[in-house]
Amino acid sequence: MEKATVQTSPRPQGSKRVVAGKRSLPDGGRNSVRKLQKREISSSGNWAISRTNSTEKFRNFCLLEEFDTHDPKSHEFLRLPFLKKRSRIVEIVAARDIVFALAHSGVCAAFSRDTNKRICCLNVSPDEVIRSLFFNKNNDSLITVSVYAGDNFSSLKCRTTPIEYIRRGLPESGFPLFESESLRWPGFVEFDDVNGKVLTYSAIDRIYKVFDLKNYTMLYKVSDKNVQEIKISPGIMLLIYNRKEGYVPLKILSIDTGEVLKGFNHPLHRNKKVDFIEQFNEKLLVKQENENLQILDVRNQQLIEVNRTEFMTPSAFIFLYENQLFLTFRNRTVAVWNFRGELVTTFEDHQLWYPDCNTNNIYITSEQDLIISYCKVKEDPTDLDDHGVGSINISNILTGKCLSKIQATDKDDPQRWRCAGGARRVREALEDVTALFYDEERNEIYTGSRHGLVHVWSN
Numbered sequence: 001m002e003k004a005t006v007q008t009s010p011r012p013q014g015s016k017r018v019v020a021g022k023r024s025l026p027d028g029g030r031n032s033v034r035k036l037q038k039r040e041i042s043s044s045g046n047w048a049i050s051r052t053n054s055t056e057k058f059r060n061f062c063l064l065e066e067f068d069t070h071d072p073k074s075h076e077f078l079r080l081p082f083l084k085k086r087s088r089i090v091e092i093v094a095a096r097d098i099v100f101a102l103a104h105s106g107v108c109a110a111f112s113r114d115t116n117k118r119i120c121c122l123n124v125s126p127d128e129v130i131r132s133l134f135f136n137k138n139n140d141s142l143i144t145v146s147v148y149a150g151d152n153f154s155s156l157k158c159r160t161t162p163i164e165y166i167r168r169g170l171p172e173s174g175f176p177l178f179e180s181e182s183l184r185w186p187g188f189v190e191f192d193d194v195n196g197k198v199l200t201y202s203a204i205d206r207i208y209k210v211f212d213l214k215n216y217t218m219l220y221k222v223s224d225k226n227v228q229e230i231k232i233s234p235g236i237m238l239l240i241y242n243r244k245e246g247y248v249p250l251k252i253l254s255i256d257t258g259e260v261l262k263g264f265n266h267p268l269h270r271n272k273k274v275d276f277i278e279q280f281n282e283k284l285l286v287k288q289e290n291e292n293l294q295i296l297d298v299r300n301q302q303l304i305e306v307n308r309t310e311f312m313t314p315s316a317f318i319f320l321y322e323n324q325l326f327l328t329f330r331n332r333t334v335a336v337w338n339f340r341g342e343l344v345t346t347f348e349d350h351q352l353w354y355p356d357c358n359t360n361n362i363y364i365t366s367e368q369d370l371i372i373s374y375c376k377v378k379e380d381p382t383d384l385d386d387h388g389v390g391s392i393n394i395s396n397i398l399t400g401k402c403l404s405k406i407q408a409t410d411k412d413d414p415q416r417w418r419c420a421g422g423a424r425r426v427r428e429a430l431e432d433v434t435a436l437f438y439d440e441e442r443n444e445i446y447t448g449s450r451h452g453l454v455h456v457w458s459n
Contacts, residue, residue: 017190018132018145058394058404063426065116065456069101069109079126083107089448092437095135095163099446101454106130110166120169134191138214156183177216192232195255220258231279238279246270275313283339287313295341306341320368345400351376353390363438371395374433389431406457429455
């Protein structure tokens, strides 16, 4: 059921899971962050007005600034050789006026958008390899999830640091979280901003625990050793048990109290593997290999099936809560479905750059009306080489229309790139974009490159 998880960069109001690695790697540990993006949204009023405003908002975006995560002077105290090397950006998070950029090596740097200067390196230990970031809006702090050379990079350690301390250049002023939990592989920690909860799994005693994201107090635990997986939705948790002969046992729990709301068995084809099981409010999505997609309403057991030729197993989902829709990602394409099993939207001019659904290069706005992605250039759709110059496309989710794009072409007005130092630098900034984030408050897009650079785009 691995295909049901989304590989994505952390977002405000999002949910993400970080899994401990099996072993240490010479490059500082593979970035195997499992993240499931879930975001509450508000209904929009007039879509025509919204579409017009969105087009104007992204019109004439240009390259404003460039930050470099690689700083030999600040890296002098780092003990591990690979931490001192330049590497690609894998995550970008913006919080208040600060941009955080995490490199694949495990080095994380903070930059001020007010002064356009580097603030500090967030690695507070010489052997710390930061694996992931999460901005906790409940207490205005940044949570870093790290592994350390001291235990062969095998156990996750969490740390929270107030944004104000980072702004002052004092990342060491944070404090550790979940010290009582043994987060060795296959242990994990999952931050769920929608419900304001943290889910941990200790592989040693095989216990799941739920904490309050506001004050990190433990609320309850699930110690059933037959639980194979847990999926989180607004207000509920889905417990998926070890598969039985011909069915899989499932339970739905209240995310706030852990109370069992419903327990039932879902029938399965005996000799076929499960591609995914996903819970979306009252809807259960089940897909087995070479079988139809099943959409079950757990309230009344009403079942809808979608032919396997129409719905093929995607590599990732993103659920759109109030709109009762979900996005699927497969073979560089994005599609929008409803829970009647109907295809709602396909996107024009929106061929994703990465074939493996690297959703580090995808951002969904908090209104869930726009998708911002790093895409292939339409003029050369047959170019499937993952090294080259792409474009940043902004598209409407409900209509599939491309509203605007940031690209480097000879037809661009040179005045547009005046602040960027010319079209050449723009082209370089759009080459091999490895991470993308949109700051909705500042109306700025941040992109990361394979050289460890962060570029700021705005109008």
